[in-house]
Amino acid sequence: ALGIAGGLAGAANAETLEPNAFEDITNYCNYYEFGTGKEDPAKYAGALTTDPWTVQIDGMVDKPGDYSFDDIMSQMDIEERIYRFRCVEAWSMVVPWNGFELADLLDMVGVKPEAKYVAFETALRPEEMPGVRYPVLDWPYVEGLRLDEARHPLTLMATGLYGKPLPNQNGAPLRLVVPWKYGFKSIKSVVRITLTDTQPATAWNKANAGEYGFYSNVNPEVDHPRWSQASERPLGGGLFARRKPTLMFNGYDEVAGLYEGMDLVKNF
Protein backbone atom coordinates (compact mmCIF):
# COMPACT_ATOMS: atom_id res chain seq x y z
CA ALA A 1 0.00 0.00 0.00
CA LEU A 2 1.25 3.47 -0.76
CA GLY A 3 1.84 5.44 2.42
CA ILE A 4 1.82 9.13 3.12
CA ALA A 5 4.30 11.29 1.28
CA GLY A 6 7.51 11.76 3.18
CA GLY A 7 6.93 8.89 5.53
CA LEU A 8 7.86 9.42 9.13
CA ALA A 9 11.05 11.31 9.76
CA GLY A 10 11.53 14.70 8.20
CA ALA A 11 7.76 14.91 7.87
CA ALA A 12 7.84 18.61 8.65
CA ASN A 13 10.18 19.15 5.71
CA ALA A 14 8.30 16.78 3.45
CA GLU A 15 5.53 19.32 2.93
CA THR A 16 7.90 21.67 1.12
CA LEU A 17 9.64 19.02 -0.99
CA GLU A 18 8.54 19.26 -4.61
CA PRO A 19 9.57 16.06 -6.43
CA ASN A 20 11.52 16.35 -9.67
CA ALA A 21 9.79 15.28 -12.84
CA PHE A 22 9.87 11.55 -13.66
CA GLU A 23 11.75 12.45 -16.86
CA ASP A 24 14.46 14.26 -14.86
CA ILE A 25 14.94 11.41 -12.42
CA THR A 26 15.10 8.77 -15.15
CA ASN A 27 17.34 10.64 -17.61
CA TYR A 28 20.10 11.90 -15.34
CA CYS A 29 21.69 8.92 -13.65
CA ASN A 30 25.07 7.75 -12.48
CA TYR A 31 25.10 4.02 -13.16
CA TYR A 32 28.58 3.46 -14.53
CA GLU A 33 27.88 -0.18 -15.43
CA PHE A 34 25.99 1.32 -18.38
CA GLY A 35 28.46 4.12 -19.15
CA THR A 36 29.79 7.24 -17.48
CA GLY A 37 27.51 9.67 -19.35
CA LYS A 38 24.48 10.84 -17.41
CA GLU A 39 22.15 9.66 -20.17
CA ASP A 40 23.94 6.35 -20.83
CA PRO A 41 21.91 4.43 -18.22
CA ALA A 42 18.63 5.65 -19.76
CA LYS A 43 19.93 4.53 -23.17
CA TYR A 44 21.43 1.15 -22.28
CA ALA A 45 19.93 -0.14 -19.03
CA GLY A 46 16.92 -1.56 -20.90
CA ALA A 47 19.11 -4.60 -21.63
CA LEU A 48 19.24 -5.56 -17.96
CA THR A 49 17.12 -8.63 -17.16
CA THR A 50 15.34 -7.87 -13.89
CA ASP A 51 12.82 -10.70 -13.91
CA PRO A 52 13.59 -13.23 -12.52
CA TRP A 53 15.76 -11.60 -9.84
CA THR A 54 17.38 -13.23 -6.87
CA VAL A 55 19.01 -11.63 -3.86
CA GLN A 56 21.52 -13.76 -2.04
CA ILE A 57 21.38 -12.95 1.67
CA ASP A 58 24.22 -14.47 3.65
CA GLY A 59 26.77 -14.00 6.40
CA MET A 60 25.66 -13.54 10.00
CA VAL A 61 21.95 -14.22 9.51
CA ASP A 62 19.62 -16.88 10.86
CA LYS A 63 18.07 -17.69 7.51
CA PRO A 64 20.70 -17.31 4.77
CA GLY A 65 19.62 -18.14 1.25
CA ASP A 66 18.62 -17.03 -2.21
CA TYR A 67 15.48 -14.92 -2.00
CA SER A 68 13.53 -14.16 -5.14
CA PHE A 69 12.44 -10.57 -5.64
CA ASP A 70 8.79 -11.66 -5.79
CA ASP A 71 9.18 -13.58 -2.53
CA ILE A 72 10.67 -10.51 -0.80
CA MET A 73 7.95 -8.23 -2.18
CA SER A 74 5.19 -10.52 -0.94
CA GLN A 75 6.44 -10.09 2.62
CA MET A 76 7.18 -6.35 2.66
CA ASP A 77 4.97 -3.30 3.11
CA ILE A 78 5.53 -0.86 0.26
CA GLU A 79 5.20 2.82 1.07
CA GLU A 80 6.06 6.08 -0.60
CA ARG A 81 8.94 8.20 0.69
CA ILE A 82 9.73 11.59 -0.81
CA TYR A 83 13.43 12.09 -0.16
CA ARG A 84 16.07 14.63 -1.05
CA PHE A 85 18.81 13.05 -3.14
CA ARG A 86 22.23 14.73 -2.97
CA CYS A 87 24.97 13.53 -5.34
CA VAL A 88 28.63 13.82 -4.33
CA GLU A 89 29.02 15.80 -7.59
CA ALA A 90 27.05 18.64 -5.92
CA TRP A 91 23.71 18.35 -7.74
CA SER A 92 20.47 17.33 -6.09
CA MET A 93 16.96 16.12 -6.81
CA VAL A 94 13.83 15.25 -4.88
CA VAL A 95 12.66 11.70 -5.55
CA PRO A 96 9.33 10.06 -4.66
CA TRP A 97 10.49 6.50 -3.99
CA ASN A 98 8.37 3.48 -3.29
CA GLY A 99 9.89 0.76 -1.17
CA PHE A 100 10.24 -0.90 2.19
CA GLU A 101 12.49 -0.32 5.17
CA LEU A 102 15.74 -2.27 5.03
CA ALA A 103 15.18 -3.04 8.73
CA ASP A 104 12.11 -5.09 7.79
CA LEU A 105 14.13 -7.18 5.35
CA LEU A 106 16.85 -7.67 7.97
CA ASP A 107 14.21 -8.82 10.46
CA MET A 108 12.84 -11.23 7.86
CA VAL A 109 16.18 -13.07 7.63
CA GLY A 110 17.14 -12.59 11.29
CA VAL A 111 20.40 -10.79 12.06
CA LYS A 112 22.78 -12.60 14.40
CA PRO A 113 23.97 -10.57 17.43
CA GLU A 114 27.64 -10.56 16.32
CA ALA A 115 26.85 -8.74 13.03
CA LYS A 116 28.01 -5.11 12.89
CA TYR A 117 27.85 -4.17 9.22
CA VAL A 118 25.80 -4.82 6.10
CA ALA A 119 27.56 -5.28 2.75
CA PHE A 120 25.78 -4.91 -0.59
CA GLU A 121 26.68 -5.94 -4.14
CA THR A 122 25.32 -4.87 -7.53
CA ALA A 123 24.74 -7.31 -10.39
CA LEU A 124 27.73 -7.72 -12.73
CA ARG A 125 26.60 -8.87 -16.18
CA PRO A 126 29.10 -8.00 -18.91
CA GLU A 127 26.69 -9.21 -21.60
CA GLU A 128 24.03 -6.74 -20.43
CA MET A 129 26.20 -3.92 -19.08
CA PRO A 130 28.35 -2.20 -21.73
CA GLY A 131 30.10 0.00 -19.16
CA VAL A 132 31.84 -2.83 -17.31
CA ARG A 133 34.18 -3.38 -20.28
CA TYR A 134 36.11 -0.39 -18.93
CA PRO A 135 37.90 -0.41 -15.58
CA VAL A 136 36.20 2.79 -14.38
CA LEU A 137 35.68 1.01 -11.05
CA ASP A 138 36.64 -2.38 -9.68
CA TRP A 139 33.46 -4.26 -10.64
CA PRO A 140 31.14 -5.43 -9.19
CA TYR A 141 29.99 -2.26 -7.42
CA VAL A 142 29.94 -2.83 -3.67
CA GLU A 143 28.70 -0.74 -0.78
CA GLY A 144 28.25 -1.01 2.96
CA LEU A 145 26.56 0.45 6.01
CA ARG A 146 27.02 0.10 9.71
CA LEU A 147 24.20 -2.04 11.12
CA ASP A 148 22.64 0.88 13.03
CA GLU A 149 22.63 2.96 9.82
CA ALA A 150 21.07 0.05 7.96
CA ARG A 151 18.41 -0.34 10.61
CA HIS A 152 17.52 3.37 10.73
CA PRO A 153 13.87 3.89 9.74
CA LEU A 154 14.93 6.32 6.97
CA THR A 155 16.97 3.60 5.21
CA LEU A 156 14.92 2.27 2.36
CA MET A 157 15.09 -0.53 -0.17
CA ALA A 158 13.42 1.20 -3.12
CA THR A 159 11.45 -0.83 -5.63
CA GLY A 160 9.53 1.94 -7.37
CA LEU A 161 9.38 5.54 -8.46
CA TYR A 162 6.22 7.64 -8.77
CA GLY A 163 4.21 4.51 -7.98
CA LYS A 164 5.69 2.62 -10.97
CA PRO A 165 8.20 -0.23 -10.82
CA LEU A 166 11.73 1.14 -10.57
CA PRO A 167 13.12 1.91 -14.05
CA ASN A 168 16.26 -0.09 -14.87
CA GLN A 169 18.46 3.03 -15.05
CA ASN A 170 17.47 3.86 -11.47
CA GLY A 171 18.56 0.48 -10.14
CA ALA A 172 15.76 -2.01 -10.82
CA PRO A 173 14.40 -4.11 -9.38
CA LEU A 174 15.57 -3.08 -5.94
CA ARG A 175 18.15 -0.62 -4.65
CA LEU A 176 19.25 0.96 -1.44
CA VAL A 177 18.30 4.57 -0.59
CA VAL A 178 20.12 6.28 2.28
CA PRO A 179 18.93 9.88 2.01
CA TRP A 180 21.46 11.48 4.40
CA LYS A 181 24.44 10.10 2.47
CA TYR A 182 25.83 10.99 -0.95
CA GLY A 183 24.01 9.20 -3.74
CA PHE A 184 26.75 6.69 -4.53
CA LYS A 185 26.10 4.97 -1.18
CA SER A 186 22.60 4.10 -2.42
CA ILE A 187 23.72 1.04 -4.40
CA LYS A 188 21.59 -0.09 -7.34
CA SER A 189 20.27 -3.45 -8.58
CA VAL A 190 21.26 -5.35 -5.45
CA VAL A 191 22.01 -9.08 -5.88
CA ARG A 192 23.71 -9.76 -2.57
CA ILE A 193 23.37 -8.61 1.04
CA THR A 194 25.91 -9.90 3.56
CA LEU A 195 25.86 -9.36 7.32
CA THR A 196 29.38 -9.18 8.70
CA ASP A 197 31.41 -8.08 11.72
CA THR A 198 34.07 -6.25 9.71
CA GLN A 199 33.68 -2.95 7.84
CA PRO A 200 32.98 -3.89 4.21
CA ALA A 201 34.92 -2.52 1.25
CA THR A 202 33.05 0.05 -0.84
CA ALA A 203 33.54 0.64 -4.58
CA TRP A 204 34.38 4.35 -4.56
CA ASN A 205 36.58 4.05 -1.49
CA LYS A 206 38.57 1.35 -3.32
CA ALA A 207 38.86 3.61 -6.37
CA ASN A 208 40.00 6.69 -4.43
CA ALA A 209 40.20 6.46 -0.64
CA GLY A 210 41.26 10.10 -0.30
CA GLU A 211 38.06 11.32 -1.92
CA TYR A 212 35.39 8.83 -0.86
CA GLY A 213 35.14 7.60 2.72
CA PHE A 214 33.09 4.75 4.15
CA TYR A 215 30.55 7.08 5.77
CA SER A 216 30.06 9.67 3.01
CA ASN A 217 27.42 11.55 4.98
CA VAL A 218 26.23 14.70 3.25
CA ASN A 219 28.22 17.41 5.03
CA PRO A 220 28.52 21.00 3.76
CA GLU A 221 31.56 21.56 5.97
CA VAL A 222 33.69 18.74 4.59
CA ASP A 223 34.68 19.47 0.99
CA HIS A 224 35.41 16.88 -1.62
CA PRO A 225 39.14 17.37 -2.29
CA ARG A 226 38.33 18.62 -5.79
CA TRP A 227 35.22 20.72 -5.17
CA SER A 228 33.19 22.41 -2.46
CA GLN A 229 30.25 20.60 -0.88
CA ALA A 230 28.88 23.78 0.74
CA SER A 231 26.21 24.28 -1.92
CA GLU A 232 24.38 22.27 -4.54
CA ARG A 233 22.51 22.81 -7.78
CA PRO A 234 18.94 21.50 -7.66
CA LEU A 235 18.22 19.85 -11.02
CA GLY A 236 15.25 20.81 -13.12
CA GLY A 237 15.76 24.56 -12.85
CA GLY A 238 17.16 25.02 -16.35
CA LEU A 239 20.12 27.13 -17.43
CA PHE A 240 19.66 29.77 -14.73
CA ALA A 241 19.05 27.48 -11.72
CA ARG A 242 20.34 29.02 -8.50
CA ARG A 243 22.62 27.09 -6.20
CA LYS A 244 21.31 26.50 -2.70
CA PRO A 245 23.14 25.75 0.55
CA THR A 246 23.66 22.06 1.29
CA LEU A 247 22.16 20.91 4.59
CA MET A 248 23.99 18.82 7.20
CA PHE A 249 22.95 15.17 6.75
CA ASN A 250 21.05 16.44 3.70
CA GLY A 251 18.48 17.91 6.08
CA TYR A 252 17.86 14.62 7.94
CA ASP A 253 19.00 15.81 11.37
CA GLU A 254 17.39 12.83 13.08
CA VAL A 255 20.38 10.68 12.11
CA ALA A 256 22.85 12.88 14.00
CA GLY A 257 22.66 10.57 17.02
CA LEU A 258 24.23 7.76 14.97
CA TYR A 259 27.47 9.74 14.80
CA GLU A 260 27.63 11.20 18.29
CA GLY A 261 31.22 11.64 19.45
CA MET A 262 32.62 10.84 15.99
CA ASP A 263 34.97 13.18 14.15
CA LEU A 264 33.09 13.61 10.87
CA VAL A 265 36.09 15.26 9.22
CA LYS A 266 38.18 12.14 9.81
CA ASN A 267 35.26 9.78 9.20
CA PHE A 268 34.13 11.52 6.02
Next chain:
Amino acid sequence: MQALNAYVRRVPTWMVYLGLALPAPWLLYLGLTGGLGVEPIKALEHELGKWALWLLIAGLAITPLRKHAGINLLKFRRAIGLMAFYYVALHLLVWLVLDVQQPSQIWADIVKRPYITVGMGAFVLMIPLAITSSNRAIRALGSRWRQLHKVTYAVALLGALHFVMLVKGFQIEPILYMALIASLLALRLPRRGLYQRLA
Protein backbone atom coordinates in the same frame (compact mmCIF):
# COMPACT_ATOMS: atom_id res chain seq x y z
CA MET B 1 46.62 16.06 -52.17
CA GLN B 2 47.17 18.74 -54.80
CA ALA B 3 43.41 18.92 -55.44
CA LEU B 4 42.68 19.11 -51.74
CA ASN B 5 45.18 21.90 -51.23
CA ALA B 6 43.77 23.76 -54.22
CA TYR B 7 40.28 23.41 -52.77
CA VAL B 8 41.47 24.64 -49.37
CA ARG B 9 42.99 27.71 -51.03
CA ARG B 10 39.55 28.68 -52.36
CA VAL B 11 37.82 28.54 -48.93
CA PRO B 12 37.75 32.06 -47.46
CA THR B 13 38.95 32.31 -43.86
CA TRP B 14 35.85 34.17 -42.73
CA MET B 15 33.84 31.01 -43.43
CA VAL B 16 36.05 29.10 -41.00
CA TYR B 17 35.54 31.77 -38.33
CA LEU B 18 31.79 31.70 -38.88
CA GLY B 19 31.52 27.92 -39.00
CA LEU B 20 33.53 27.52 -35.81
CA ALA B 21 31.69 30.31 -33.98
CA LEU B 22 28.19 28.99 -34.61
CA PRO B 23 28.21 25.92 -32.30
CA ALA B 24 28.34 28.24 -29.25
CA PRO B 25 25.04 30.06 -29.88
CA TRP B 26 23.54 26.73 -30.98
CA LEU B 27 24.56 25.14 -27.65
CA LEU B 28 23.11 28.12 -25.78
CA TYR B 29 19.85 27.72 -27.71
CA LEU B 30 19.78 23.99 -26.84
CA GLY B 31 20.46 24.81 -23.20
CA LEU B 32 17.57 27.26 -23.10
CA THR B 33 15.13 24.90 -24.78
CA GLY B 34 15.88 21.67 -22.92
CA GLY B 35 18.09 20.19 -25.64
CA LEU B 36 21.03 19.74 -23.27
CA GLY B 37 19.17 17.50 -20.87
CA VAL B 38 18.30 17.76 -17.21
CA GLU B 39 21.46 19.64 -16.15
CA PRO B 40 22.03 22.24 -18.90
CA ILE B 41 24.60 24.29 -16.96
CA LYS B 42 27.16 21.49 -16.65
CA ALA B 43 26.33 20.26 -20.15
CA LEU B 44 26.94 23.69 -21.68
CA GLU B 45 30.14 24.11 -19.65
CA HIS B 46 31.44 20.70 -20.74
CA GLU B 47 30.50 21.10 -24.41
CA LEU B 48 32.24 24.48 -24.64
CA GLY B 49 35.30 23.02 -22.91
CA LYS B 50 35.39 20.12 -25.35
CA TRP B 51 35.14 22.47 -28.35
CA ALA B 52 38.16 24.33 -26.96
CA LEU B 53 40.10 21.07 -26.68
CA TRP B 54 39.10 19.91 -30.17
CA LEU B 55 40.27 23.21 -31.64
CA LEU B 56 43.55 23.13 -29.72
CA ILE B 57 44.10 19.62 -31.09
CA ALA B 58 43.15 20.79 -34.61
CA GLY B 59 45.61 23.68 -34.31
CA LEU B 60 48.40 21.36 -33.23
CA ALA B 61 47.61 18.99 -36.11
CA ILE B 62 48.24 21.56 -38.83
CA THR B 63 52.04 21.39 -38.88
CA PRO B 64 52.27 17.56 -38.75
CA LEU B 65 49.59 17.32 -41.48
CA ARG B 66 51.65 19.56 -43.71
CA LYS B 67 54.93 17.85 -42.93
CA HIS B 68 53.81 14.23 -43.02
CA ALA B 69 50.70 14.20 -45.21
CA GLY B 70 51.26 17.20 -47.47
CA ILE B 71 47.93 18.75 -46.52
CA ASN B 72 48.30 22.50 -46.16
CA LEU B 73 45.78 24.11 -43.79
CA LEU B 74 48.18 26.78 -42.57
CA LYS B 75 45.92 29.63 -43.67
CA PHE B 76 43.30 28.49 -41.13
CA ARG B 77 45.64 28.16 -38.16
CA ARG B 78 45.03 31.64 -36.77
CA ALA B 79 41.25 31.21 -37.06
CA ILE B 80 41.44 27.84 -35.28
CA GLY B 81 43.64 29.27 -32.50
CA LEU B 82 41.45 32.31 -31.95
CA MET B 83 38.29 30.22 -31.94
CA ALA B 84 39.90 27.90 -29.36
CA PHE B 85 40.39 31.02 -27.22
CA TYR B 86 36.75 32.00 -27.87
CA TYR B 87 35.56 28.62 -26.53
CA VAL B 88 37.87 28.71 -23.51
CA ALA B 89 36.59 32.23 -22.69
CA LEU B 90 32.94 31.13 -23.03
CA HIS B 91 33.63 27.99 -20.98
CA LEU B 92 35.11 30.23 -18.26
CA LEU B 93 32.17 32.63 -18.49
CA VAL B 94 29.62 29.84 -18.04
CA TRP B 95 31.61 28.53 -15.07
CA LEU B 96 31.70 31.99 -13.45
CA VAL B 97 28.17 33.17 -14.13
CA LEU B 98 25.98 30.07 -14.33
CA ASP B 99 27.93 27.46 -12.36
CA VAL B 100 29.80 28.95 -9.36
CA GLN B 101 27.51 31.99 -9.04
CA GLN B 102 29.09 33.16 -5.75
CA PRO B 103 31.96 35.63 -6.43
CA SER B 104 33.53 34.79 -3.05
CA GLN B 105 33.78 31.16 -4.13
CA ILE B 106 35.56 31.88 -7.41
CA TRP B 107 38.98 32.84 -6.07
CA ALA B 108 38.80 30.08 -3.43
CA ASP B 109 38.15 27.55 -6.20
CA ILE B 110 41.00 28.85 -8.35
CA VAL B 111 43.50 28.58 -5.49
CA LYS B 112 42.18 25.49 -3.69
CA ARG B 113 41.11 23.21 -6.53
CA PRO B 114 44.08 22.02 -8.58
CA TYR B 115 42.02 21.17 -11.68
CA ILE B 116 40.63 24.70 -11.70
CA THR B 117 44.11 26.17 -11.13
CA VAL B 118 45.36 24.19 -14.12
CA GLY B 119 42.44 25.25 -16.33
CA MET B 120 42.80 28.87 -15.29
CA GLY B 121 46.54 28.66 -16.02
CA ALA B 122 45.78 27.49 -19.55
CA PHE B 123 43.37 30.40 -20.05
CA VAL B 124 45.84 32.99 -18.76
CA LEU B 125 48.56 31.61 -21.04
CA MET B 126 46.24 32.00 -24.03
CA ILE B 127 45.71 35.72 -23.45
CA PRO B 128 49.11 36.90 -24.80
CA LEU B 129 48.68 34.52 -27.75
CA ALA B 130 45.29 36.00 -28.63
CA ILE B 131 46.61 39.55 -28.25
CA THR B 132 49.57 38.88 -30.56
CA SER B 133 47.51 37.24 -33.28
CA SER B 134 47.28 40.29 -35.55
CA ASN B 135 49.46 40.72 -38.64
CA ARG B 136 50.92 43.81 -37.03
CA ALA B 137 51.97 41.92 -33.90
CA ILE B 138 53.48 39.14 -36.01
CA ARG B 139 55.58 41.69 -37.93
CA ALA B 140 56.52 43.58 -34.78
CA LEU B 141 57.62 40.48 -32.87
CA GLY B 142 59.51 38.86 -35.75
CA SER B 143 61.19 35.60 -34.74
CA ARG B 144 60.08 36.07 -31.13
CA TRP B 145 56.49 35.53 -32.31
CA ARG B 146 57.24 31.89 -33.20
CA GLN B 147 58.88 31.36 -29.81
CA LEU B 148 55.96 32.96 -27.95
CA HIS B 149 53.34 30.93 -29.78
CA LYS B 150 54.99 27.67 -28.75
CA VAL B 151 53.16 28.39 -25.46
CA THR B 152 50.26 26.70 -27.30
CA TYR B 153 51.94 23.37 -26.49
CA ALA B 154 51.67 24.09 -22.75
CA VAL B 155 48.09 25.38 -23.16
CA ALA B 156 46.99 22.16 -24.86
CA LEU B 157 48.68 19.95 -22.26
CA LEU B 158 47.16 21.95 -19.40
CA GLY B 159 43.74 21.86 -21.04
CA ALA B 160 43.82 18.07 -21.37
CA LEU B 161 45.22 17.72 -17.83
CA HIS B 162 42.32 19.87 -16.55
CA PHE B 163 39.90 17.34 -18.10
CA VAL B 164 41.84 14.30 -16.82
CA MET B 165 41.80 15.73 -13.29
CA LEU B 166 38.12 16.51 -13.05
CA VAL B 167 36.49 13.18 -13.92
CA LYS B 168 35.51 10.53 -11.39
CA GLY B 169 36.98 7.05 -11.65
CA PHE B 170 39.15 5.83 -14.53
CA GLN B 171 37.60 7.34 -17.68
CA ILE B 172 38.82 6.95 -21.25
CA GLU B 173 37.78 10.19 -22.98
CA PRO B 174 40.10 12.69 -21.25
CA ILE B 175 43.00 10.23 -21.49
CA LEU B 176 42.41 9.93 -25.27
CA TYR B 177 42.66 13.72 -25.63
CA MET B 178 45.84 13.79 -23.55
CA ALA B 179 47.35 10.98 -25.64
CA LEU B 180 46.41 12.72 -28.89
CA ILE B 181 47.99 16.00 -27.78
CA ALA B 182 51.12 14.21 -26.55
CA SER B 183 51.42 12.42 -29.92
CA LEU B 184 50.99 15.65 -31.89
CA LEU B 185 53.73 17.24 -29.78
CA ALA B 186 55.97 14.17 -30.13
CA LEU B 187 55.75 14.53 -33.93
CA ARG B 188 57.49 17.88 -33.51
CA LEU B 189 60.55 16.43 -31.85
CA PRO B 190 63.59 16.58 -34.15
CA ARG B 191 63.62 13.42 -36.29
CA ARG B 192 67.10 12.27 -35.38
CA GLY B 193 66.49 13.10 -31.73
CA LEU B 194 63.28 11.09 -31.75
CA TYR B 195 64.94 7.98 -33.16
CA GLN B 196 67.74 8.25 -30.64
CA ARG B 197 65.18 8.52 -27.88
CA LEU B 198 63.29 5.49 -29.17
CA ALA B 199 66.43 3.43 -29.73
